Amino acid sequence: MSAAVHQVGFDIERIRADFPILTERVHGKKLVFLDSAASAQKPRSVIDTMVRTMETRYANVHRGLHWLSERCSDDYEAARDKVAAFLNAAREEIIFVRNTTEGINLVAQTYGRSALKPSDAVVVSEMEHHANLVPWQMLRDQHGIDLRIVKITDAGDVDFDDLERVFTDGRVRLLAITHMSNVLGTYTPVARLAAFAHERGAKILLDGAQAVVHRAVDVKAIDADFYVFSGHKLYGPSGIGVLFGKYALLEAMPPFMGGGEMIRSVSFATSTWADPPFRFEAGTPAIVEAIGLGAAIDYVDSIGFDAISAHERRLTDHALATLATIDGVTTLGRAQDRGGVVAFTLEGIHAHDVATLLDKQGIAVRAGHHCAEPLTRRLGVESTARASFGVYTTLDEIDALAVGLRRVQQVFGR
Amino acid sequence: MSAAVHQVGFDIERIRADFPILTERVHGKKLVFLDSAASAQKPRSVIDTMVRTMETRYANVHRGLHWLSERCSDDYEAARDKVAAFLNAAREEIIFVRNTTEGINLVAQTYGRSALKPSDAVVVSEMEHHANLVPWQMLRDQHGIDLRIVKITDAGDVDFDDLERVFTDGRVRLLAITHMSNVLGTYTPVARLAAFAHERGAKILLDGAQAVVHRAVDVKAIDADFYVFSGHKLYGPSGIGVLFGKYALLEAMPPFMGGGEMIRSVSFATSTWADPPFRFEAGTPAIVEAIGLGAAIDYVDSIGFDAISAHERRLTDHALATLATIDGVTTLGRAQDRGGVVAFTLEGIHAHDVATLLDKQGIAVRAGHHCAEPLTRRLGVESTARASFGVYTTLDEIDALAVGLRRVQQVFGR
Amino acid sequence: MNIATTEDLYQSLIMDRARSPRHAGRLDEFDAEAEGDNPMCGDRVHVRLRREGGKIGILCHETRGCAICISAADLMGDAAIGKADTEIHDLADAFEAMIVTGVIPDRLDFLDLRALAGVHAYRSRHRCATLPWQALRAAIGKTMELRHG
Amino acid sequence: MNIATTEDLYQSLIMDRARSPRHAGRLDEFDAEAEGDNPMCGDRVHVRLRREGGKIGILCHETRGCAICISAADLMGDAAIGKADTEIHDLADAFEAMIVTGVIPDRLDFLDLRALAGVHAYRSRHRCATLPWQALRAAIGKTMELRHG
Numbered sequence A, B: 001m002s003a004a005v006h007q008v009g010f011d012i013e014r015i016r017a018d019f020p021i022l023t024e025r026v027h028g029k030k031l032v033f034l035d036s037a038a039s040a041q042k043p044r045s046v047i048d049t050m051v052r053t054m055e056t057r058y059a060n061v062h063r064g065l066h067w068l069s070e071r072c073s074d075d076y077e078a079a080r081d082k083v084a085a086f087l088n089a090a091r092e093e094i095i096f097v098r099n100t101t102e103g104i105n106l107v108a109q110t111y112g113r114s115a116l117k118p119s120d121a122v123v124v125s126e127m128e129h130h131a132n133l134v135p136w137q138m139l140r141d142q143h144g145i146d147l148r149i150v151k152i153t154d155a156g157d158v159d160f161d162d163l164e165r166v167f168t169d170g171r172v173r174l175l176a177i178t179h180m181s182n183v184l185g186t187y188t189p190v191a192r193l194a195a196f197a198h199e200r201g202a203k204i205l206l207d208g209a210q211a212v213v214h215r216a217v218d219v220k221a222i223d224a225d226f227y228v229f230s231g232h233k234l235y236g237p238s239g240i241g242v243l244f245g246k247y248a249l250l251e252a253m254p255p256f257m258g259g260g261e262m263i264r265s266v267s268f269a270t271s272t273w274a275d276p277p278f279r280f281e282a283g284t285p286a287i288v289e290a291i292g293l294g295a296a297i298d299y300v301d302s303i304g305f306d307a308i309s310a311h312e313r314r315l316t317d318h319a320l321a322t323l324a325t326i327d328g329v330t331t332l333g334r335a336q337d338r339g340g341v342v343a344f345t346l347e348g349i350h351a352h353d354v355a356t357l358l359d360k361q362g363i364a365v366r367a368g369h370h371c372a373e374p375l376t377r378r379l380g381v382e383s384t385a386r387a388s389f390g391v392y393t394t395l396d397e398i399d400a401l402a403v404g405l406r407r408v409q410q411v412f413g414r
Numbered sequence C, D: 001m002n003i004a005t006t007e008d009l010y011q012s013l014i015m016d017r018a019r020s021p022r023h024a025g026r027l028d029e030f031d032a033e034a035e036g037d038n039p040m041c042g043d044r045v046h047v048r049l050r051r052e053g054g055k056i057g058i059l060c061h062e063t064r065g066c067a068i069c070i071s072a073a074d075l076m077g078d079a080a081i082g083k084a085d086t087e088i089h090d091l092a093d094a095f096e097a098m099i100v101t102g103v104i105p106d107r108l109d110f111l112d113l114r115a116l117a118g119v120h121a122y123r124s125r126h127r128c129a130t131l132p133w134q135a136l137r138a139a140i141g142k143t144m145e146l147r148h149g
């Protein structure tokens, strides 16, 4: 049924053919992969780019005067250009890191320790992934900043009244908040949040780990100060991620790690730092992975975010509607603007059992607190199952999930 | 000529056939890759393992209850077992990092800030790579430790008299030193250094970035407290490296970065940390790269370090002997025990010009200060050229270097 | 499709115990107690036991968790009753080994614990099955401390 | 094998200037000076100049570096002499653009600077060629500051 429903210009079968893993069988069943929000599968073009780099153009970057090193450096820096264009930033504002987590820790440890005073406050929301909570707790414990939590509404949106409240004493210097919740699917109104923070003399850091996969992001239009994402969720390689920072902020920040590449000059007595972005890329970078991320960006660009967003919208609507027809299934989050993740509970059945029993039918979902333990507690649940969607997800796969959930209920005699 | 000289059991042609890039041509010439110390080329088994992971067994690790995630977690943890066996360590003592640089920064920022007091001293040698100097300078500037430099002899060995001197006041708590110099080729006597440090109440960190490629390393036999290396120099992927630490030390260390995976439990108020090694692996790791590193270790194990060391010895001896026959060429370092890197200068010709002119003949060498600027200055040179060897390097390639250097001299009319 | 086959994890024995555990509840008078929890998924097992003649006479558990965890706690109750403390550790070792290897040990006192051998195939679920045993070991350890202290 | 072909980097013009630069030396009396250095490789260029009638009359450089850097400094001397400060920036822009693009600009005052177009192909050597110009720009900037200050 699904193929016919898909709009012209989004040929789901052709897209699926780009992902070799989708033809795998699991426990003798067709794989139904609904765990893309944890990490997405890789299209052939990304894999091929990595292989081609290692087979024909590999050497360490920047330091070499020979052909392979020059070519590999060109490819690595071209990937930086692609990321810059992807976010509408300048290339000097793009720092390659391992993942979203490292990007946020980098900001906490460099910007946090240099630009924030112990009396300053940082605000995060109730729906943050651990990656955007724990680094600030560590900064609080090391450096003495005040860490504040802004509430979300029961629908799962940022509570602007509460935001006013946490900002009232004028001590907030940074709002660090997700662009899209990995549990509730909520898209936060980032341009409005940025304006809100800036009016009150605070900077804004956006955790784009989920958002960047589903929507075009323009850091200039948002007026983001920092923006962070992971390559592995964007159909790119593991081991590579991106921190965007406004150049003036980066320029004033001390380095995060010391070593090769990030220095201008070193003596036994002292060292001087290179300019951004190199100041923040110590040692041999994840070369092949950065180049692979460039290929992933080319891939999503070739589909286009209009098509990707529309596809995601269709899948999410279909999932919410379908799950609503199953007695005992409760979906979480009712945000106005939501993306392609649907967390849910089954009455009387633990999410772990749901995930294992779905797995036996070839259906991969995640279960647990999704690295957002305080949010799960806030929602009053122990753990949830979560289905999440990628460009290769079909409406049929959502129907398969529904059938699978009914089978789970049967096993539990419900 | 070279094939005949090679001993039985080391079939260089078969080894070369394992590395697809070696058949590339550069400027129309056969590639002669003599830059392995910067980053080694990748055998097909490493590339294939990465591809197979992405095409058939990829998902995020640890957090998933489904088949792909279980399989991918198994593979990731099996790679940790391989690294543990490789170093003769326990699996809980193996932390995956991006590279040597991150490993050393991790120790400086966690062990350094928690176990060292501002009055304590850290000792590094005159021949350290920036990766083992700058992190300690940063710790000094942030935390107030005393950073001391132990001299090397003119031959390029650790000066034990000077080591006695820097340790005399009893304030040294950590000796952080290379296991093999990337410029002079010097192997340091690591077991002796460890005993020296331990007798004086100090711990020892070894920078194994170069050594681990050429020799079997047994951290127990050495009695190393910390040992660090990079995957990309060991024929493995970029973006992955290893920090070994004795479990008791790791257990007492606070985390480096905060986020998913490294926590036991998180609430808005506070978080508790997971045990090592997970405490130090925040966020989604370089999954495919760790698995690829496992394949690289399998690869070097299949050749065996006896054969690898003997091959390297033969190449180094041949290179030193051959370069000695060219007027105007000076090689650096005369350590008793030395590994497969040979740095050299050409009289009256800048190392950059040497590298570019060799490149035009297809020969890849490195030129500059090799991220050891203070050492280069100590040696009284501005920059040097460096040829370095891998398992795939042949004696013929060293002869080609000699021919190439004579051509460079011709261009300069020397 | 038949999900609940005999070699399967969610066989009727496990589902029966998960739905209607025999040892669930809270002893008011007890000789030892302990709690095990797994913050990664929120599973929690609280074990209380009473001794009779140096052996475990009654064991009750309050378990909040998945079907594997509840049935593991309940089947543990069957097997633990009538055992001395030293025997418990031995039994727990055998159970944990079965979960890791999938091999059912050849011992008579294992009773229905063998039903959980299928957990072996799901490494991420091992903790669900072993958590009750961790709590029981802790409870016994605490009694012993009390006795020695 | 003929390494030094005409489209090549190490052509005779560059090698001549690297071996026997015409403008090498140290002016004792000068109107402006500056140093450029590249710590990554240790290249260093010290430029001093003297004016005659509002134009550069003499330019001397002391360069420690590779053949590209020395010849670039020396060919810069040829081209800079006789120019006013404003013209220097324009010329430097054109030179830097040629290094990045490899395209030789169509201007008469470019003289032998075109010999360095081949540096284009070696991105890691760009700095070697542009370092002297960076020093010259700095020297001019400092004079202007003095004049205004």
Ligand SMILES: Cc1ncc(COP(=O)(O)O)c(C=O)c1O
Residues within 6 Å of the ligand: A259, A260, A282, A283, A284, A285, B037, B038, B099, B100, B101, B102, B129, B131, B132, B178, B180, B181, B182, B207, B209, B210, B230, B371
């Ligand atoms: C001795 C030594 N230490 C440290 C490093 C840094 O390694 P990486 O850049 O992989 O962090 C290198 C390599 O460049 C090295 O040769």
Ligand SMILES: Cc1ncc(COP(=O)(O)O)c(C=O)c1O
Residues within 6 Å of the ligand: A037, A038, A099, A100, A101, A102, A129, A131, A132, A178, A180, A181, A182, A207, A209, A210, A230, A371, B259, B260, B282, B283, B284, B285
């Ligand atoms: C919203 C959000 N932030 C941060 C992260 C952390 O990403 P990573 O593990 O790649 O650092 C994730 C993914 O797990 C996420 O969904």
